[in-house]
Amino acid sequence: xxxxxxPHHVAIVMDGNGRWATRRFLPRVAGHKKGMDALxxxxxxxxxxxVKVLTVFAFSSENWNRPAxxxxxxxxxxxxxLSREVPQLKGEGVRIHFVGExxxxxxxxxxxxxxxxxxxAGNTRLIFNVCFNYGxxxxxxxxxxxxxxxxxxxxxxxxxxxxxxxxxxxxxLLIRTGGEQRLSNFLLWQAAYAELYFSDKLWPEFDSAAxxxxxxxxxARERRFGMTSEQVTPATVRKVA
Ligand code: FPP
Numbered sequence: 298x299x300x301x302x303x304p305h306h307v308a309i310v311m312d313g314n315g316r317w318a319t320r321r322f323l324p325r326v327a328g329h330k331k332g333m334d335a336l337x338x339x340x341x342x343x344x345x346x347x348v349k350v351l352t353v354f355a356f357s358s359e360n361w362n363r364p365a366x367x368x369x370x371x372x373x374x375x376x377x378x379l380s381r382e383v384p385q386l387k388g389e390g391v392r393i394h395f396v397g398e399x400x401x402x403x404x405x406x407x408x409x410x411x412x413x414x415x416x417x418a419g420n421t422r423l424i425f426n427v428c429f430n431y432g433x434x435x436x437x438x439x440x441x442x443x444x445x446x447x448x449x450x451x452x453x454x455x456x457x458x459x460x461x462x463x464x465x466x467x468x469x470l471l472i473r474t475g476g477e478q479r480l481s482n483f484l485l486w487q488a489a490y491a492e493l494y495f496s497d498k499l500w501p502e503f504d505s506a507a508x509x510x511x512x513x514x515x516x517a518r519e520r521r522f523g524m525t526s527e528q529v530t531p532a533t534v535r536k537v538a
Contacts, residue, residue: 307350310475
């Protein structure tokens with residue numbers, strides 16, 4: 298696959314774990330565990346394809362409303378990922394950031410998040426943002442509140458710099474698996490010009506071939522950022538396209 302049209306930043310709503318499990322008469326947590334396997338493979342494949350930033354929605358502000366058992370199993374998955382996956386990711390040149398409201402998480406998990414970030418801070422191959430207890434509205438509100446508390450004027454630029462993902466450029470490609478076609482409070486500000494790609498595959502089934510299909514679909518899109526086709530595409534390319 299050509300490197301020329303590889304998106305710099307890919308964001309993913311990993312939907313469909315629960316349905317994957319239910320269809321197999323398994324508890325929903327089995328779907329999340331399988332989803333973790335798919336995520337591990339996805340991080341690796343993004344690195345191999347030359348994607349520089351990967352941002353995933355692992356736990357939304359609204360996911361607290363799920364059954365207590367499912368919430369605690371997602372917390373346990375996060376804790377297990379911290380001890381099992383982080384050393385591996387560190388060796389693969391991945392820099393991890395956790396994005397979201399940490400106050401509601403246990404001291405132990407909070408310390409684990411900070412440790413994982415510190416352990417991988419020197420890596421540059423792929424930035425991996427894990428959105429956990431994250432919501433797009435939360436992010437915009439916390440950024441605005443912080444600017445207001447500092448007495449700063451709220452402009453597009455100042456707000457952009459105060460958001461939780463200000464360390465990376467906006468996503469170029471936003472993928473949602475599981476057949477639904479909505480943002481569900483993910484990257485509301487940052488997705489303004491993202492190309493959207495919806496897959497019917499459930500997240501545990503979203504393998505490297507499926508990711509390559511999404512990357513190929515992105516490569517075929519024309520991104521105009523509010524301009525005309527003539528402005529963004531040289532005439533020579535337009536003639537043959
Ligand atoms: C949505 O599927 C998925 C989630 C809410 C959790 C995503 C978590 C993982 C992929 C595992 C990695 C986790 C961590 C902690 C890094 P759903 O349960 O809404 O599926 P459904 O729509 O089929 O019910």
